[in-house]
Amino acid sequence: MEFNFLKINGTNAHLDYDTFKESVIEKLNETCKEAEVIVLNNFPVSVSSQTSIDFIVLLNIPKKEKSWYRVETNDDRFYVKNQIIAVSIINEYYNSKITVEGGLVDIDGAFIDFEDNANKMKWGLTNYLSSNCGMERKHITVHPIIWIKNKSHSYYSKNIIIDNQFTYDKVEDVIKLNHYFKWPGYSNWFDSDDLFEVQIRQIFERASKDSRDGYITKKKIDRIQNKLDDASSKAYDNIGEKLVEVNGKAGTGKSSDILKWMLRLSLEGRKGVFLTYNHVLVYDIASQIQSFTNRLSPEERKEKQPTTTYTIHGYFYGVAKKLGVLLLLTEQRINELTATLDSRWVEIQQYFNAIRLKEYDISLAKLLMYVQSKWTTSEGVRREAILFIQYLQESLKSLPNKEETAKQFKFYRNDKVQKLGNLESSNVFLKDYHKVLERILQAASNLDAFLSDMDVVNKYDLLENVMALNPQILEKDGSGKINFEKLKTRYKKGLGGFRAGRIAYIDEAQDCHPLERDILYSIFGSNNIVIANGGKEQLIRYAQLCDWHVSRNQNIDFYRYTKKRKSYRMKPAIAALANHIADWYEIDLNIEPLDTDDHGNVFIDYSFTSDKQVEAIKRLKTIGERQGCTNYESLLLLTAAESGSNNGIEIDEDTSVAVNEYDNIVKDNNKTKGEWVLIDKAKVAIGDLVFWNTTGNVDKRKLSPPGALSVRSIYYESCRGIEAWSVMCFNLDEFFEQKTLENDADNYLLETLFDQLTPEKRREMYAATWVLMAITRSMENCYIQFQNPNSSLSKAILSFKEQYPQYVTNLF
Structure with missing residues (x-):
């Protein structure tokens, strides 16, 4: 057999390449004339915030006469054409006692769930290849494998290999357990060997570009790797001993400090989980973790312990789901709909059996026509039968025998029930958090x-x-x-398993609910928690500051590290603007800007012309490029979302079904929002710009995390904690007015200032904290576009222009 084995992007210290190569040859040699394996090491892009890809195996068997490789299972077989295998290595359990109980992996007395990580890796890489590398999503099949290195235990399941060595026979055993085992990694490669070579180059080149560190990221990673100062070092030394708290104003580097500590401790053998409040910041943190990892030597990578990132809501959703809390709270509705589905199956099965007796091997298309036009039954049963036939048509052309049909219905039912559980669980989580x-x-x-x-x-x-x-x-x-x-x-x-020896790092801890605090203390222990704590001017989610020094009537031992008011990112113009708005609405902020001769700029725009706005995007992008920033670092676009959102709660769950008036569980096609037209126009006008857009009707589950080439365009509510050289705030006064009308605005600082504020003043202060969150994302330039020059916020900005004319300039 002609066999090519290629390693790209260095090596991985965990993988024995010779052993893996020999295991592939042993499997393929008997029937294959030619094969190629490429191992793409140290994949440089973060495709998921929960897990990283350590290497990707790309197997290609060219189309040759009398050259093939076949894999057989108990009831099926398939011919391997090519495979995409994504591998994440878990090395911290090498010496652990591991047992498996009914599919649950018990490591040192705790059940550790790896299935979610595998799914995140599978769909994260699928999203990246389809969104960024020119591959058609419907033709991509990624096989995710979590390789848990252990010196004495050997086991495999649908997504897991537990073993000291990684070999292809074990890979094959894992893949055969999945329903998608027969599909090629990318079906188009089988028709063209040249396309395989071209797209492998495209994947690597795009990943290299997306992982490029610009000016801002380099500064952040340098800061992480720099020596700790005395004050920071004292706080760092208390981690694991007691609660460690970092206090400071917006932009003073609180989040950077706790991220720095988490990454440094990961090289000293401590695992960490970083919890924050929105998906965009999760992606940003994951990108910084990846950039940090990319700088490590092979031996440092081998020793580094896992560091993961979640939204705080996503984390609690996972806990509630895996403890059964969500299903227990939604049991009645799920049982109701499941019973309906089961009773309908009895009637559908009887009808199918009768048809099968009359017309053996009837086509599904003909059966569908019979159900639609000749079967007298209830509308709900008819619709269920149609949905089931459509499900069968995804893989079959004719109605199978009675046993196989029953087997297929079981798969169909389980899929429906799982998605129904996700839907009802999401509903109760959102509505009764x-x-x-x-x-x-x-x-x-x-x-x-x-x-x-x-x-x-x-x-x-x-x-x-x-x-x-x-x-x-x-x-x-x-x-x-x-x-x-x-x-x-x-x-x-x-x-x-939720604890799993990790330290929890909580961002924006002042905005936690006491129940969230108490759960985290119960799971991790107060000595394994580090928090970044702001003041009341940084409250967004709740009306009152969360007191982390008391939990369920018990005092918590803590070490406090207080930051100076000096901003790590804001130039004088931006800090002055934030302080002016804060003073206008009587909010205590007083941010000190960076010490720099270059004061930055504020651009005020009352125009509504999209052409002018597109030109502004283009010019601010150029300003960032001249500074050495990537697109991701150069520019951030913010706009107001439609009113009536989900209370700021963000979870990453498949809720793609709905229940119709006939109690059928169907695909949900009714979740629509208004599109941000400016983004489409900017894409056309600025050819070299890629927008990572989460506004409108974007399915976020199909989005790959933004890379260096991407400009983020998001809603204001999602901007907390992130930053850019230039930030463009569209419809800022409309956003302010929306926030004054929210119910939470009437509760803002209700206990501390209950008798000192009028209702209107309280609502304006609440809305102003949201505006300050947006303004303080800027490092050098802040573009503000208004709808109404007579609005409350517009008056505040015009007052700033009069007081600081040197900071307000024209962009054109």
Whole structure:
């Protein structure tokens, strides 16, 4: 066999390339005339904030006569054409005791869930290849593998290899367990070997460009790698001993400090999880982690412990889902719809059996026509049958035999029920968030009461899938009840998995709810928590500051590190603008700007012409480029979202189904928003600009994290914690007015200033804190576009222009 084996972008210290190469040859040699394997090491781009890709294996078997490789399972077989295998290495459990209980991986007495990470890696790389590398999404199949290195245990499942060595026979065993095992990595490659070579180059070249560090990122990574000063070092030394708190104003570097500590400790053997408040900042943090990792030597990479990033809502959603809290709170509705689906199947099965007797091997197209026009039944049953036939048509052309049809319906049903669970879980999480938090806290701090109150011992069928319960957990008397002591052990090990030896770093901790604080203390312990804490002027989510020094009537031992008021990013013009708006609305801010002769600029625009706005985008992009910034660093575009959003709660879940008036679980096509027309016009006018746009009807689950080539265009609510050389604030006065009308505006600082503010003043202060959040994203330039020159905020900005004319300049 002619075999080419190529390593790109260095090597990975964990992988024995010779052993892996020989294992591939051993599998392919007997029937293949030619094959090629490319190992793309140290993939430089972050495609997911929860896990990183350590290497990608690209296998290609060219189309040759009498040259093939076939893989067989118990009931199927397929011919391998090519494969895309993404691998993430977990090395911290090399010496751990690992056992597997019914598919759950028990590591040192805690159940660790790797399935979510595998899914994130699969779809993250799929999104990247389709969005950035010119590949058609529908033809891409990524096989994700979490390789857990362990010196004594060997095991594999749908996405996991536990072993000391990584070999192709184990890869094949994993892939065969997945329903998509027969699909090629990229089907178009089989028709053209040249296309394989061209697109491999495109992937590597684009990844190299997207991972390029510009001026701002280089400064951040340099700062992370620099020696700690005395004050920071004292705080750093207290991590793991007691709560460590970093206090400071906006822009003073609180978030940078806790990120710096997390990354430095990861090289000293401590794992970390960074929790913050929006997906955009999660991507930004993940990008910085990747840039930091890219600078490490192979040996440093080998020793570095995992550091992951979540939105705080995404983290709690995961906890609530895996503890069964969400299903327990939505049980009645799910049982109702599942029972309806099951009863309809009885009628559908009878009809299909009758048709099969009359017309053996009937085509699904003809069967569909019969259901639509000849079957007299209820509308709900008819629609369910149509949905099931459409499901079958994805892989079949004719109606299979009775047993296979029943098997396919089981797959169809499970998919529907899982998505229904996601939908109902998301609904209860969004609409009753604080009740969900109460139940999580009860499970974490008073497990017996939780299990009793929620009657969990009688909920085996409900929780079987989401908690991966095994029949061995049931009582032996045939009652169907779960053994109480075994159930407690299952929950305790599950809670241990959320902790998993990590330190939690909480951004914007002043804006947490006390329930969130208490849950985090219960899971991690106060000594394993580090918080970045701002003042009341940085409150966005809640009306009152969260007190981290007390939890459930217990005082918490803490070390406080207070930052100076000096900003790490804002030039004098931006700091002056923020301070002026704060003073106008009587908010205590007083940010000190950077010490620099270059004061920065504020651009004020009352025009509504998109041509002028596009030109402004182009000029500010050029200003960033001259500074050495990437597109990502150069420019940030902000606009007001439509009113009536989801209360600022962001979760990353598949809620792509809806329940129609006939109680059918169907694809949801009705979630629409207004599009930001300016983005489309700018794409056309500025050919070399890529927009990472989360406004309008974008499916965020299909978005790859933004790379160096991308300019972010997002809603104001999502800008917290991020920054850019120039920030463009569109419709800023409209955004201000929207915020004054929110219900939360009437509760702003209600306890501390309850008798000192009029309702109008309170609402304006609340809205002004949101505006300050947007303004302080700027480093050098802030472009502000207004709708109404007579609005409250416009008057404040015009006052700034009169007081600081040297800072307000024309862009054109």
